[in-house]
Amino acid sequence: MAIVDFIVQNQLPMQVVPPDWPGGYWWHWLFFTVVLIGFVLIMVMGVIYVERRGLGRMQSRLGPNRTGPFGLLQAVADAVKVLLKENIVPDKADKLVHWLAPVVAFVPVLMIFAVVPFQNGALLADLNIGILYVVAISSVATVGVFMAGWGSSNKYSLLGAMRNVAAVVSYEMPLVLAVLGVVLVAGSLSMNQIVLAQDIPYILFQPLGFLIFFAAGCAEINRSPFDLMEADQELVAGFHIEYSGMKFAMFYLVEYAEAIAIAAIITTLFLGGWRGPILPPWLWFIVKVIIVFFVMVWTRATFPRVRIDQLMALAWKFLFPLALINLFVTAIQVLVWPDALPWIVIIINFAIMGILILLWSKFFKLGWGRLEV
Amino acid sequence: MGLAAAFWIMAVVVVVAALGVVFLRNVFRAALALILCFITVAGLYITLSADFLAAVQILVYVGAISVLIILAIMMTREVQQGSPSNRMKLPAFIVAAVLLGIMIYTVTKTSWQIAAESPLSPTTAPLATKLFSESGFILPVEIAAMLILAAILGAIVIAREK
Numbered sequence: 001m002a003i004v005d006f007i008v009q010n011q012l013p014m015q016v017v018p019p020d021w022p023g024g025y026w027w028h029w030l031f032f033t034v035v036l037i038g039f040v041l042i043m044v045m046g047v048i049y050v051e052r053r054g055l056g057r058m059q060s061r062l063g064p065n066r067t068g069p070f071g072l073l074q075a076v077a078d079a080v081k082v083l084l085k086e087n088i089v090p091d092k093a094d095k096l097v098h099w100l101a102p103v104v105a106f107v108p109v110l111m112i113f114a115v116v117p118f119q120n121g122a123l124l125a126d127l128n129i130g131i132l133y134v135v136a137i138s139s140v141a142t143v144g145v146f147m148a149g150w151g152s153s154n155k156y157s158l159l160g161a162m163r164n165v166a167a168v169v170s171y172e173m174p175l176v177l178a179v180l181g182v183v184l185v186a187g188s189l190s191m192n193q194i195v196l197a198q199d200i201p202y203i204l205f206q207p208l209g210f211l212i213f214f215a216a217g218c219a220e221i222n223r224s225p226f227d228l229m230e231a232d233q234e235l236v237a238g239f240h241i242e243y244s245g246m247k248f249a250m251f252y253l254v255e256y257a258e259a260i261a262i263a264a265i266i267t268t269l270f271l272g273g274w275r276g277p278i279l280p281p282w283l284w285f286i287v288k289v290i291i292v293f294f295v296m297v298w299t300r301a302t303f304p305r306v307r308i309d310q311l312m313a314l315a316w317k318f319l320f321p322l323a324l325i326n327l328f329v330t331a332i333q334v335l336v337w338p339d340a341l342p343w344i345v346i347i348i349n350f351a352i353m354g355i356l357i358l359l360w361s362k363f364f365k366l367g368w369g370r371l372e373v
Numbered sequence: 374m375g376l377a378a379a380f381w382i383m384a385v386v387v388v389v390a391a392l393g394v395v396f397l398r399n400v401f402r403a404a405l406a407l408i409l410c411f412i413t414v415a416g417l418y419i420t421l422s423a424d425f426l427a428a429v430q431i432l433v434y435v436g437a438i439s440v441l442i443i444l445a446i447m448m449t450r451e452v453q454q455g456s457p458s459n460r461m462k463l464p465a466f467i468v469a470a471v472l473l474g475i476m477i478y479t480v481t482k483t484s485w486q487i488a489a490e491s492p493l494s495p496t497t498a499p500l501a502t503k504l505f506s507e508s509g510f511i512l513p514v515e516i517a518a519m520l521i522l523a524a525i526l527g528a529i530v531i532a533r534e535k
Contacts, residue, residue, distance in 0.1 A: 097402065128495045129428050136428040139436025143408055146443050150401055158447065165444045172436070189497060 032124050036113050043289075044256040045075040050290065051256075051297050058301040079249065087245040090153055097151030102243070102250035105144025108137045109257045116264045117192040119274055119281045130191035131179055134265060135172075138220075141258070142168045145239050148251070152242035160238030163228050163308060167219055170315035175216040177323035181209040181330040182269045195273030203270040204346045208326045208353040210270045212319050214295075217266065219311070221258040223296055225303035228311055263292035313366050322356055380420055387413045400446055408439045422492035425500060 049072060056063025064074035089098055112134050114124040127133050142164065149161020183189055185205055186197040194202075203210045219226035235241070240251045267273055267288040274281035276288075306314070329352060333345060390413065393406035411434040418427035493499050503509050 094399075094401070097405070127424065129424050129497060132425070132428045132432070136432040136436065139432060139440075140412070142440060143405075143435070143443075146440075146447075147405065150443075150447070162444070162447055165440055165447075169437070169440060169444075 029124065036124065037110065040110060040113060040257050040260065041253075043260050043286075044253055045079075047256055047260060047290070047293050048075045048078075050294060051300075054294060054297045055301055058298070082249045082252070083246055085245040085248075087247065088242075090242050092153040093242065094151040094153065097147045098242070099247075101144050101147035101151055102247045102254070103144070104147055105141050105254045106250055106257070108140040108144075109254055109261055111137050112261045113264070115191050116261075116268060117195055117273055118285050120192065120196075126190060126192050128188075128190045128193075131183065131189050131194070131265075131269070134191075135176055135179065138258075138261070139168070139172065141254070144254070148243065149239040152239075154242050156235045156237070156241050157239050160235050160241070163235075164222065164239065166308070167222065167226065167228065167311060167315075170312060171216045171219040171319070174212050174315065174319035174323040175220060177320075177327050178206075178209040178213040178216065179269065181206050181326050184327075184330050184334050191268050191273075195268055195275060198272045198275065200342055200346075201270060201272040205342075205349060206270065206326070206330065207350055208322060208356065209330070210266075211353070211357075212323050212326065213266065213269070216315070216319055217262040218296060218299065219315070221255070221262055223259060224300035225305050226311060227305060228308055259293060259296060260289060263289045263296070266292050309366055313364075318360055318364055322360060325356060376420055380417070383413045383416045383420070387417070400449070401443070404439065404442050404446055407442070408435055411435050411439065422494075423496060425496045 052074070053063040053065075053071065063071065065071040067073045067077045089095060115127050115130045115133055117126070145164050146161050149157045149159075149164070152158075182194060182202050185202060186194040188194060188197065222228070240248060243251060264285075267285060271288050271292070273288075274285040276284035279287070329349075333348075337345070387410055390406045390410035394403050394410060397403040397406060412431060415427040415430040415435075418424075418430060504514055505511055
């Protein structure tokens, strides 16, 4: 946040390759890459504080409050502690894969932020395929998790990684279908164009799409209640069980950076992105991201962890058909009544959402899958 | 200049990664090399101003196909020993050599033409028009979709327990 502040105070431009930027393209690229890394690191520390204190509050305990004023420096202390720890690599591990895994997991998450619009115009690039780029790049992060699970030569790591495959493959479909609804209404794939098209936030036009995206997004990044691949009482710590020191810190960072990325995408697609009255755009954006993240913390504190068959059933029997119907209904609305009064469409969509969710939860049943394989 | 440098770096990486897929005895590492190969091919698409194609390449090949390959490897026992050799070694080599010969012949004999027009800037909409409009390729697209669906059903039938 401090860095964004610095940019605004010094009147630095935040558009795509501004004409008056000294030194041309490469300096622009280098500068904003460093800014983005700084932004992600500071935001991660911020949301870790929000999560730990918020969870503490919701669970009737204090949370970390000793390090610094209100425990604000706890994340810094934890980071220093974890960096000073010994790095242990298992004897039978595939050393190269084990070493590369945290990097492969971290880079795609960082790359997502390149197209996120903090203002009118993204920091690094305003791609005209923005949201497609985000979906494509975020699928690479899974490879890092596999590499960690496989490279550790540990059965719990491998089980965690395999659960991750199952979750990611299943939840990617409702996620992308929910995004498609927004793309249909906005008429563009560019993140900035989607924000510019939202005179009314799309959470009102696409309430069902928002719920599906939120649930599928939480499952995709393995946040509770879908954090099966690191379910402590079953898998000890899941895919990163054999990681310690700096490499463990990388995975920890990835987890929260992914949560921020999903929150930023939800903000951009459904909550009007940087648009808002009075406050400067980048502040609106950060405030909305933190609100979305707080809702994630809230769901984590509220719901118990699901079982693996419940996870699969929710994706294929509940979210997937609803996402298809949502896409169909949105397509009809865009084609048939492109100029309909917004509040009529909003009321219709909320009614459709209520009816569909009630209907589907009535008929939602877990499969009687056979347990022996 | 920058574009040529990018092309040559990515071309070398593609070839090295592809050789790694064939020669690495550890199947998991071979799969990782395949992923690197796919990503670099997406990079080549970007240098050709085909941004939509590049994103779809990563989405489909890295996000879906490679994930399935890795899942299959994780289900396989004794992967570390590598793939055992069998009697089909020689026929496979002959088929591969013939295929390589045909491809080299075609590539060298074709007179590659460079389009005079500059590439389209947003490629998404023209691609969609080409694929799905009335005068476009809507029939082949639908047939391909049906073919894939049939293949999936066939796989389920084969894999199902009796």
